[in-house]
Amino acid sequence: MPLCITVLLFVGMAAFGGIRYGGFLSPQVFLNLFIDNAFLLVVAVGMTFVILSGGIDLSVGALIALSTMVAATLLDAGWNPYAAMVAVLLLGGAFGAAQGFLIQRFGLAPFIVTLAGMFLARGCCYLINTESIPIVDSTFSGIAQARIPVGGGASLTIGAAVAVLVVLAAMRLAHSTEFGRTVYAIGGAEPSARLMGLAVDSAKIKVYLLSGLLAAMGGLLMTFYMLSGYSLHAVGLELDAIAAVVIGGTLLAGGVGYVAGTLFGVLILGIIQTLIAFEGTLSSWWTKIVVGALLLLFCLLQRLFEGRLRKTA
């Protein structure tokens, strides 16, 4: 049911935009939501799994920045662009897995472990370089400029297409694999999941590995989008990702939620910004206020929904 509200809210906002501004409902405006938020979408998908398992990952924003830095530095050093991409993805996965290991093996709080991970990743960025590193590699700029026509004169970037593929793959992973069901079970009740004989320990590590990997992929998408590596990229992005997941109807307590909800959560964050851009006179801080209000609305709705669920049960 929270998912329906999220979708309805998105449709309502799009309709409001369509009535108020001419040209708002064009396919390209809609596709731009994917293009401008590709990296957020990919990161939020990883965050969905972490939150479904009852954890949280605060390190993703910093990990994105680190990925852009590493990619830019490796390219500067004359690496093959595809080798650089693989290296960045491996780094992200390893970073996430290390955090997952600390959380699982030593029973540490995810909040604190990933907070320290955030400091570590940002700190490593500054160690590499405090300046922004431009990317001139022809493969990277080629990917950045390539457009995939989707008919009707509208087009997607490769980054946006990758993000859409990630969402589709994640939906399959969450809803029709053993790993996905285990993640839901851990979020629902970890001791029960353990008693059922599910591979709780490895799934917990894999969740953070996935989040780290997707953060690195988000970092690569941001590199295509910005064509630079910079230590101050994606500051506070972890909060946007968490907000998107919550607005998408996933319970922060874990165990309940949909990857599709996160997709609409990201689209809602995107459409707020588009509406503000179309309005022209509103300032950027209205985004923060509206996102805060939406978070409040959705949390209250969730509480209401949970209460009713308990009564009927």
Place this chain on the structure above:
Amino acid sequence: MRRLSQHALFWPAATLLLLLAVSALFNGSFLKISWQDGHLYGNIIDILNRAAPLIVVSLGMTLVIAVRGLDISVGAVAALSATVAALLVGGAFNAGGEVASDNPLFVALGAALAVAALCGLWNGLLVVKAGMQPIVATLILMVAGRGIAQLLTGGQIITVYYPPYFTLGNGFLLGIPVALWITAAAFVLLHLAITRTALGLFIRSIGGNPEAARVAGVRSSAISLCVYTFCGLAAGMAGLILSSNVKSADANSAGQLLELDAILAVTLGGTALTGGRFTLAGTVLGALIIQTLTSMIYSLGVPTEVNLVVKALLVFAVMLLQSREFRALVAKVLRPGHARREGAP
């Protein structure tokens, strides 16, 4: 020695002393305190002064964490309170070249603190009455708070020209920084409230087992509400000290990452994130560790970029030391025969 190392404050105090010793080793005059221009002067005083806002916030955060909560909105609340104060004080040069404030100083400061306390109360209501998870409930204000502050200022940095406003962050009373007096007062008042009244016991019982505390007749919702309100108030006070120190209010960047440093200070001090066990003195030590580390890195001439990495490694180290599983593992590696006894809870 064994009993000493079991004391709750042993590890934070040892870490702080180690950091101070390393600083003194590399910089002979590090520990020197002198009397200049009618006030105390030296690296130690500087560290204490700069740590003041963090200590104040961390004290509030300690109590929130002790009742199984968390407040990640303190940075935004600090920015909001600084903005309100700066807007109300304002100040412009009048004909005589003197600076007058738009409103009396105590009105401005009072309004700022009232706004901050209201923010805390709001967080408390969401957690206690609406039953939201603390991280989410305070995430709302963390996101929206800065937005509201920027709305008030129109996105501008507000500069204050009225000199008395600078006292909080730059002034001295009896040779000691005013910010330090505020911090000390906050600590002593809290300490008395915790040790001389039943409040400490109530907070521990709520954190230990909220349901049992409620059944035992502890008014847990009222106490939790007060604790969140106090945390908001503390964040507001920290915001005032910070903004008075830089003579302006920046809605966007004031108190940035304050929430993370505060949680870090609380953890470093030995308060359990799961609630129940807390130590105010440990939190003060934790905040001092963070500030000493920062000052040390500056004074050693190490590039400031290293600061974050060192901080991260320190957090990892402290976390692992606090983890029962990790201590059991170490015990097993060091003394295989005794592993079973050491590993027992």
